[in-house]
Amino acid sequence: MVIETSTLVSGSICWNYEERGKIFSLKHRFFHKCSAPLEYCKQKGLSDNIIITKTVEDEAKNALNRAVERTIKDNAKPSLVSRYGLMVLQHIVLNEALDRLEYYVEECSIRLPINRDERDKVKTNEIEPFLQGIAKNTLRYIQPSIPGFIRGPFRDELIERIVESLPSKGVIYKGMPSDRDLTIMAEAAMIHKRLKEKVYVASVDNHFKPNPVQIGSFLDPSMHYTGEVDSTIRDRLAEKFGFIGEDPQRVLEIIKKGYETKLE
Amino acid sequence: MRSYSQEIAKIEKMLEGFVESSKIDANQLSLMDNVIKWSEEDQIKVLNNSYLALDVQRLFFGAIRNVNVSMKSMKEKLKGAATRRENPGTAELALELMPSFSNLASYVDLFIGKKGSEIKLDNVTKFSRILYKKAKSYGFYQDVASQLKEAGVTDSQIESFIDSFSRNIAQELDIEEEVSSTVESGN
Numbered sequence: 001m002v003i004e005t006s007t008l009v010s011g012s013i014c015w016n017y018e019e020r021g022k023i024f025s026l027k028h029r030f031f032h033k034c035s036a037p038l039e040y041c042k043q044k045g046l047s048d049n050i051i052i053t054k055t056v057e058d059e060a061k062n063a064l065n066r067a068v069e070r071t072i073k074d075n076a077k078p079s080l081v082s083r084y085g086l087m088v089l090q091h092i093v094l095n096e097a098l099d100r101l102e103y104y105v106e107e108c109s110i111r112l113p114i115n116r117d118e119r120d121k122v123k124t125n126e127i128e129p130f131l132q133g134i135a136k137n138t139l140r141y142i143q144p145s146i147p148g149f150i151r152g153p154f155r156d157e158l159i160e161r162i163v164e165s166l167p168s169k170g171v172i173y174k175g176m177p178s179d180r181d182l183t184i185m186a187e188a189a190m191i192h193k194r195l196k197e198k199v200y201v202a203s204v205d206n207h208f209k210p211n212p213v214q215i216g217s218f219l220d221p222s223m224h225y226t227g228e229v230d231s232t233i234r235d236r237l238a239e240k241f242g243f244i245g246e247d248p249q250r251v252l253e254i255i256k257k258g259y260e261t262k263l264e
Numbered sequence: 265m266r267s268y269s270q271e272i273a274k275i276e277k278m279l280e281g282f283v284e285s286s287k288i289d290a291n292q293l294s295l296m297d298n299v300i301k302w303s304e305e306d307q308i309k310v311l312n313n314s315y316l317a318l319d320v321q322r323l324f325f326g327a328i329r330n331v332n333v334s335m336k337s338m339k340e341k342l343k344g345a346a347t348r349r350e351n352p353g354t355a356e357l358a359l360e361l362m363p364s365f366s367n368l369a370s371y372v373d374l375f376i377g378k379k380g381s382e383i384k385l386d387n388v389t390k391f392s393r394i395l396y397k398k399a400k401s402y403g404f405y406q407d408v409a410s411q412l413k414e415a416g417v418t419d420s421q422i423e424s425f426i427d428s429f430s431r432n433i434a435q436e437l438d439i440e441e442e443v444s445s446t447v448e449s450g451n
Contacts, residue, residue, distance in 0.1 A: 005437070009433065009436075019409065019412075024423070024426060025426075026429060066436055067429060068322070070435075070436075071432050074432070080308070080311065081416055084308065086421065087325050088329070088417060089412070089425050090425070204439050205437065205439055
């Protein structure tokens with residue numbers, strides 16, 4: 001399993017502080033599901049199956065640093081006392097997050113050598129053009145073109161029908177991934193080539209994992225998810241490059257199943 | 265001109281003396297006061313330097329703070345050990361930490377001496393983290409509650425930081441939109 005940046009960052013943010021009975025908690029909403037596969041593998045002696053590449057580690061640290069800097073800017077006040085307090089706070093919180101992140105890197109995972117030239121070639125010549133080809137005709141969400149005067153149960157039923165007709169109505173995908181994501185995909189592809197076995201990429205980013213089917217835009221008050229996921233792009237990437245993007249919770253289930261089967 | 269490296273060399277010598285004589289002399293611990301005082305002042309100086317980019321400001325604030333918090337905590341631990349007339353186990357641990365102080369001190373000296381352009385920032389990050397991690401594992405790092413109390417951090421400041429940081433992390437990872445679609449809601 002390859003850990004992707006979003007998983008490493010989300011699994012690193014868990015800071016709790018109690019003062020006079022008041023509890024302050026800074027825990028990423030995905031903390032549990034992102035830390036669980038790493039902790040499980042460590043506990044069961046399976047950490048050799050987890051890979052955190054240098055790119056992912058660096059990117060995760062950069063993401064934490066950038067978020068901290070934005071937070072400082074958001075909370076900046078002219079008073080020196082306030083600025084000092086803010087700097088002390090960020091220093092404490094960032095160090096805690098980095099402690100956890102480094103624990104995952106050093107104690108819960110391994111690293112394979114990656115030839116950077118080869119990786120960049122895979123990224124530029126294979127992953128990027130492939131994704132450009134398949135991602136251009138995708139949708140971020142379904143916006144049923146139903147006239148505004150149709151309301152109530154009939155509208156809902158119409159929406160349901162449209163959704164049912166997927167994927168012929170379109171493929172749901174987040175859009176072209178960033179350069180950083182493409183690099184991680186190239187690394188996962190190379191790891192698959194080297195190991196010659198299934199490689200899961202544990203990610204909470206929709207560029208990697210199956211995308212939830214969303215109805216309506218984020219600005220639409222009736223925006224909702226159907227509960228289904230569209231794995232079209234993920235599957236095509238898996239078929240072509242051998243890495244399977246999946247939600248960390250699902251990856252944990254797969255690992256557990258594999259481990260239990262092995263024991264039987 | 266102040267030199268952290270020189271002061272740390274003096275402290276190292278003092279600790280060697282403790283280990284050799286198997287006794288911690290509390291009267292000598294004031295030798296650590298210069299580093300503690302300077303690092304308190306220099307944290308503020310870094311904050312007041314508006315010419316510094318935020319990342320550089322954070323880097324040196326953190327480095328100087330790690331020196332301050334570890335040295336202060338180390339002094340307290342040594343003082344406690346002297347009072348209890350413990351064998352110099354605490355001094356031995358403190359001595360082990362000195363190379364980490366020295367490595368970082370040389371960069372802090374360059375920075376304070378306005379020779380910032382000669383500094384490799386990655387090295388400061390690396391040595392600052394090493395000092396923090398070692399000091400923490402040896403029990404020479406002030407606990408969070410005391411740090412926040414000393415710094416006068418208020419509840420509302422913490423709450424505002426948490427809100428803002430959570431938002432910025434979501435934005436950074438670009439997964440904000442997926443909140444309600446996930447299998448697990450977290451906490």
